[in-house]
Amino acid sequence: MINYTMKKGLQLFVTMFGVLTLVFFSIRLIPGDPAAAIAGDSLSAEALEELREKLGLNAPLWAQYIEYLKSILSLDLGTTITTSLPIAGLLLKALPITLIIAVFTVLLSVIIAIPLGTIAAFLAHKGKKALDNIITWAAMLVDLMPSFWTALLLMLFLSLNLRLFPASGAISFDDPVMFFMRVAMPILVLGLTQIATLARITRTAVLEVLNEDYVRTARAMGTSEIIVVFRHALKNAMLPIITVVGLSFGNLLNGTVIVEFIFSIPGIGSLLVYGINSRDYPLVQNVILFYAFVFVAINFLTDLVYKKFDPRVQF
Amino acid sequence: MRTWKWGFTCILVLLMFLTACETSGGGSTSEGTQTAGTSSGEAAGSGEKVLKVRFYDDPAGFDPANIFRIENENIAFNIFSGLTTYDSKTGAIIPDLAESWENSDNQTWKFQLRKGVKWQKGYGEFTSADVLYSYHRILDPVTASPYAAEFNNVESFEAPDPHTFVVKLKKPDGNFLHQVANYHQGQIVKKEAVEEFGDKIRWNPVGTGPYAVEKIDPTSEIVLVRHEEYYKGPAPISKLIFSIMKDDATATIALQNGEIDLLMRTNREENLDTLEKAGFKMNRVDNYAVSLKVFNLEHPILSNPKVRQAWAHAVDFQAIAEGVTPNLQMGAANLMPEWMEGYSKNVPIYEYNPEKAKQLLQEAGYANGFKVKNLATSATGVTDQMQLEQEYLKAVGIQLEFELVDTPTFNQKRNRGEFETATRLLPAVNPDMILFSFLHPDNISPKGLNGARYNNPEVTGKLEAVRAEVDPGKRKVLYEEIQKIAMTELPYLPTFGGNVFWPSKQNIDGVVINKLAQVNFYDVDIK
Numbered sequence: 133m134i135n136y137t138m139k140k141g142l143q144l145f146v147t148m149f150g151v152l153t154l155v156f157f158s159i160r161l162i163p164g165d166p167a168a169a170i171a172g173d174s175l176s177a178e179a180l181e182e183l184r185e186k187l188g189l190n191a192p193l194w195a196q197y198i199e200y201l202k203s204i205l206s207l208d209l210g211t212t213i214t215t216s217l218p219i220a221g222l223l224l225k226a227l228p229i230t231l232i233i234a235v236f237t238v239l240l241s242v243i244i245a246i247p248l249g250t251i252a253a254f255l256a257h258k259g260k261k262a263l264d265n266i267i268t269w270a271a272m273l274v275d276l277m278p279s280f281w282t283a284l285l286l287m288l289f290l291s292l293n294l295r296l297f298p299a300s301g302a303i304s305f306d307d308p309v310m311f312f313m314r315v316a317m318p319i320l321v322l323g324l325t326q327i328a329t330l331a332r333i334t335r336t337a338v339l340e341v342l343n344e345d346y347v348r349t350a351r352a353m354g355t356s357e358i359i360v361v362f363r364h365a366l367k368n369a370m371l372p373i374i375t376v377v378g379l380s381f382g383n384l385l386n387g388t389v390i391v392e393f394i395f396s397i398p399g400i401g402s403l404l405v406y407g408i409n410s411r412d413y414p415l416v417q418n419v420i421l422f423y424a425f426v427f428v429a430i431n432f433l434t435d436l437v438y439k440k441f442d443p444r445v446q447f
Numbered sequence: 448m449r450t451w452k453w454g455f456t457c458i459l460v461l462l463m464f465l466t467a468c469e470t471s472g473g474g475s476t477s478e479g480t481q482t483a484g485t486s487s488g489e490a491a492g493s494g495e496k497v498l499k500v501r502f503y504d505d506p507a508g509f510d511p512a513n514i515f516r517i518e519n520e521n522i523a524f525n526i527f528s529g530l531t532t533y534d535s536k537t538g539a540i541i542p543d544l545a546e547s548w549e550n551s552d553n554q555t556w557k558f559q560l561r562k563g564v565k566w567q568k569g570y571g572e573f574t575s576a577d578v579l580y581s582y583h584r585i586l587d588p589v590t591a592s593p594y595a596a597e598f599n600n601v602e603s604f605e606a607p608d609p610h611t612f613v614v615k616l617k618k619p620d621g622n623f624l625h626q627v628a629n630y631h632q633g634q635i636v637k638k639e640a641v642e643e644f645g646d647k648i649r650w651n652p653v654g655t656g657p658y659a660v661e662k663i664d665p666t667s668e669i670v671l672v673r674h675e676e677y678y679k680g681p682a683p684i685s686k687l688i689f690s691i692m693k694d695d696a697t698a699t700i701a702l703q704n705g706e707i708d709l710l711m712r713t714n715r716e717e718n719l720d721t722l723e724k725a726g727f728k729m730n731r732v733d734n735y736a737v738s739l740k741v742f743n744l745e746h747p748i749l750s751n752p753k754v755r756q757a758w759a760h761a762v763d764f765q766a767i768a769e770g771v772t773p774n775l776q777m778g779a780a781n782l783m784p785e786w787m788e789g790y791s792k793n794v795p796i797y798e799y800n801p802e803k804a805k806q807l808l809q810e811a812g813y814a815n816g817f818k819v820k821n822l823a824t825s826a827t828g829v830t831d832q833m834q835l836e837q838e839y840l841k842a843v844g845i846q847l848e849f850e851l852v853d854t855p856t857f858n859q860k861r862n863r864g865e866f867e868t869a870t871r872l873l874p875a876v877n878p879d880m881i882l883f884s885f886l887h888p889d890n891i892s893p894k895g896l897n898g899a900r901y902n903n904p905e906v907t908g909k910l911e912a913v914r915a916e917v918d919p920g921k922r923k924v925l926y927e928e929i930q931k932i933a934m935t936e937l938p939y940l941p942t943f944g945g946n947v948f949w950p951s952k953q954n955i956d957g958v959v960i961n962k963l964a965q966v967n968f969y970d971v972d973i974k
Contacts, residue, residue: 164855168862180862180893186591215507216646217665225666284696292700300501300692300701302667396692398666406505411855 140435144428151424152204155417156197162411165189166213169410187213200417209418214410219418222403229303229315230399234384236319238377241326246366246373248327249334254361256335257342268335275328283321283394290317300396318395322388326380333376337369344368370441378434385430386423495685496973498955499707501698502689506665508649511634512585512592517874518711520630521965522669522689526567527636527654529629530558530578530612535970538786538876538962540624544573544635544655545612553619553917558627560610565676567659570637575606580638594632619915621922625877629656630963657682657969667691671968683972702727702950708973709951709958711966719774722950730951732960734777734784734944736874739885741898741939746867748817755937757807759797762839764942766799771831774948779941782881782933786962789878789926794934804843816844822866825851832943862893864900871898872945876962882929883910885939899938906932 167183184190191199203210209219248267255264291299303314341347342365350364351357389401400419407415438445507516509523532543542548545558564573582604585592600623602615616623627633640653650663655678658671669689673682690707692698699718701707703725713719723729740758742749749755765778780797783790808814823833829849837847852860861869873896875881884896886906891897906929913925933939947964957970 162853162856164853164859168859169855180593182588182591182595183593211646215505215665216649222666287697287700292703295704298701298706299697299704300690300706302664302690304667394694394697396667396690396694396697398691402505402666409854410507 140428140432144425144432147428148421148424152200152417152421153197155420156200156413157193159408159411159413159416160193164411166411166413169214169412200414204421210414212407212415213412215412219415222415223400223419223422226398226400226403228305229397230385230401233315233318233322233388233397233399234381236315237322237326237384238381240319240323241330241380242377244323245327245330246334249331250338250361250366252331252335253338253342253365254357256339264335267331271328271331273328274324275332277325279321279325279388280390280394282324283317283391286317286321287394290320303398314395315397318388318391318397321391322384326384329380330373330376334366334369334373337372338365341365341369367441371438374434374437374441378430378437382427382430385426496683497686497688498684498709498968498971498973499688499690500709501692501701501707501711502669503691503693503695503698503711505691506663506669509652509660510649511581511631511636512590512594513649514631515593517964520963521711522671523634523652523654524629524656524965525658525671525687525968526652526656526660527629527634528564528656529633529635530560530627531624531633532629533876533961533963535959535961535967539788540628543629544578545627548624550623551917553621553623553915554616556614556616556623558612558614560612561678562610564655564678565674566637566640566655567653567674568640570639570653573635573655574609575612576609577635577637578612579604579606581635582632584636584641585632592632597626597632619917620879621914621916622877622879625880628876657967658687661686677969679969682969684968687968702952705952708955709949709971711949712964713948713950714775716772716774719948719950726953727950728953728955728958730949730958730960731946732962732964733946734779734786735947735960735962735964736872736945737779737782737784737941738776738870738872738943738945739782739939740942741861741866741869741871742937743864743867743869743898744900744938745864746819748813749819749867751811752936753807753811754813755940756797757804757811757843758840758845759937759940760800760807761804761843761845762836763799764836767832767835767839768943771835772943775946776832776943777946779944781930782885782939782941783878783930784944784962787876787878787881789923791923791927791930793927794930801839801843808843808845813844816846818846818848820848820850820867822850822852822857822860822869824854824857826854861898864892864898866898869898870942871896871939874963878926879910879914882926882933886910886929886933901936901938903932903936 165184167180167187167189188196209223211218212222252264252267255267287299290296297313297317298310301310301314303311305311338361342361347360347365350360355364386400388399389405391397392399392401393405400422404416404419406412407419435445502518504516504518506522507519508514509519509526511523511527514520514523528543530543530545531540533539534541544561544564546561547559549557560573560575560578565571566573582598584590586595586598600616600618600620602617605613605615607613614623614627635655637653640651641648644651650665652660655674657674657677657679659674660669661672662668662670668691671687671689673685675681689711692701695713695715695718698707698710698713699721702710702722710722719729742755744750768776768778781790781794808816821833823829828851833849840847850866860866861871873881873884884890885899886901886903887895887897887910888902888907889895891900891902909925909929913922913929916922916925947960949958949960949966951958954974956972956974958966959970960966
């Protein structure tokens with residue numbers, strides 16, 4: 133286990149280093165730079181050059197790279213170029229919002245999708261095609277609905293017609309009620325897609341296991357159907373489900389740009405999009421570094437959970 | 448077979464659900480009418496007026512030296528003052544911190560400053576030293592202000608006494624008052640505040656304008672409170688809350704729900720329709736700026752003026768505007784908008800006439816047409832307007848292709864002249880800003896905005912003459928001559944005049960959008 137942790141630690145280091153190098157150079161390959169973004173429409177070339185000089189964009193690339201490595205090693209994420217705001221502060225502010233949305237979305241989808249998928253699998257197994265088909269088809273339809281569309285529909289329906297949730301407003305922890313009113317619709321939109329994906333994966337995984345010998349044995353021993361399905365079948369079908377939950381949690385943690393945009397949620401996704409649009413190099417570099425960290429960390433956690441469900445997994 | 452049936456049923460159920468949503472969506476308009484104008488903007492109990500406004504992008508800070516993008520400029524416009532400012536309705540220059548000024552030769556400008564003007568947040572009284580500091584700060588290379596070039600023509604700034612400020616120019620400039628207006632480099636900052644906040648001054652602006660910053664959360668809202676000691680007296684509304692809402696549809700629903708009182712700019716026809724039908728007040732400014740098609744004159748075919756005139760005859764931009772964006776755009780017949788000083792009607796008009804276009808192409812030697820590329824941003828994509836223009840041009844044999852790139856790349860390519868045709872819209876209140884920028888060879892891109900690379904010594908001479916001219920009558924004549932030549936040679940083809948909308952509840956008064964698409968909140972009140 134200690135060995136494993138060390139190996140993972142090294143992997144984390146190498147991945148992060150690779151990502152930061154790649155991002156550092158690739159963002160500079162895109163035409164346009166922060167100075168041009170600030171200059172926008174109406175700035176002379178002379179003024180642009182002065183702005184570049186001030187922003188340190190005229191230094192040789194390798195010198196900029198070494199500067200960046202130094203700042204990362206000293207754990208200083210620096211400030212944004214276009215707005216001179218501390219990046220660590222921006223990340224720390226966006227993170228809890230995105231985290232809460234991600235956790236609730238995953239919880240919502242797990243609570244609904246796993247039983248739903250299991251039931252569908254059980255129905256399919258028992259030859260009750262009709263009900264299984266409803267669930268499968270519905271899941272597929274929901275899965276295929278683009279999130280910006282679902283978001284607008286929910287907004288029209290829940291916000292404009294029923295006046296259940298506000299369409300706008302500040303997101304602040306000072307006002308927890310308002311906070312949850314504001315994140316409820318994003319969670320619903322994201323949850324719907326998650327439920328659909330997860331239910332389909334669960335159905336497939338459980339259906340496969342239901343044909344296994346040990347399930348038949350359990351039945352032969354007179355165990356009740358509920359226990360057979362949920363304890364024997366579902367538990368053994370958990371590995372692919374966990375992988376999907378882990379991955380989607382990672383995705384959600386990195387923010388969901390479109391949903392954040394529509395609901396005006398100042399999450400991590402909005403931060404990255406702002407960074408890219410304004411070619412704010414430090415902001416993009418550090419947000420993507422954070423993304424890499426999240427994914428490596430989630431992979432590590434997923435591995436740990438694997439072991440819980442399948443003791444045969446060796447580290 | 449059974450699978451198929453079930454699938455069909457599911458789709459049917461879903462469709463029914465959608466129709467239900469749609470109908471209830473439509474029904475809401477009557478509800479909207481009820482809310483529009485009835486809910487008040489007053490904070491519970493206190494009797495203080497609070498106005499909630501939609502803000503459509505992440506704020507980028509409010510330091511006049513490096514401010515950019517119109518929505519940030521609108522906030523700064525309400526925090527700061529200049530020596531002069533703009534009349535919201537006419538766009539004319541009017542006094543602000545300078546009560547009056549003298550100028551005999553367009554070269555020495557002497558300003559008499561207003562007495563007893565107070566800075567926000569207890570920074571004391573405003574004097575000429577503040578003006579001196581602000582303008583020198585813009586010129587200081589350490590500030591690296593993108594607007595430093597606006598003072599290129601300045602020989603010296605002087606503050607002989609606390610309420611007099613004198614500017615000497617290198618060359619006469621009849622439009623200098625625009626340079627010191629409440630916009631960009633013209634806005635006066637407070638030295639003590641700049642030094643106190645250092646790098647963070649853009650988030651802690653201190654001005655002498657009607658509103659002061661109370662709180663800025665760069666990811667969610669900007670709160671301004673009225674400056675009680677504003678020289679014209681306190682503004683009617685005590686607090687302005689700008690909430691960041693990037694999506695237009697969301698903002699529309701927020702206004703219908705009464706979550707906001709005023710919607711800063713919406714750029715979608717369908718949202719404007721919804722709000723208009725629901726009875727909201729459609730505050731608007733028409734033709735605030737003209738969109739120009741930029742022809743790269745270094746292109747072998749486009750360098751022929753007949754080709755450009757043929758283009759003008761071939762496309763009915765007026766009809767496109769009426770068909771696609773009846774609210775947001777109108778046709779345009781000149782580089783400058785009608786309301787602008789020096790605007791002339793006496794320029795060549797290019798009526799829609801495909802036959803004439805074909806004839807001109809034939810005269811130019813392109814009877815079989817040609818292929819040309821139009822540079823545009825992926826942010827807007829290929830719009831309906833662009834597709835219609837493509838169709839019109841096809842009819843006379845010109846094949847228009849589109850090259851889409853992201854916005855920073857677009858700006859870069861356009862600045863470097865790496866395009867065949869492109870578009871530009873430059874909001875301005877000053878005729879020189881348009882004519883000098885687009886037609887003077889000193890401004891040939893990448894140095895300036897002359898993206899067509901237009902260089903006509905006759906026009907250049909007139910442009911310089913009009914700057915030096917003091918007599919208004921002669922100025923008008925010179926401006927007219929410049930416009931005539933520009934509209935004959937057509938380095939830029941005016942396509943659409945842009946309109947800007949700020950829909951609000953019925954009880955919001957005094958929302959006048961000025962020619963820079965900004966609102967002066969001092970004039971706004973809640974009834």
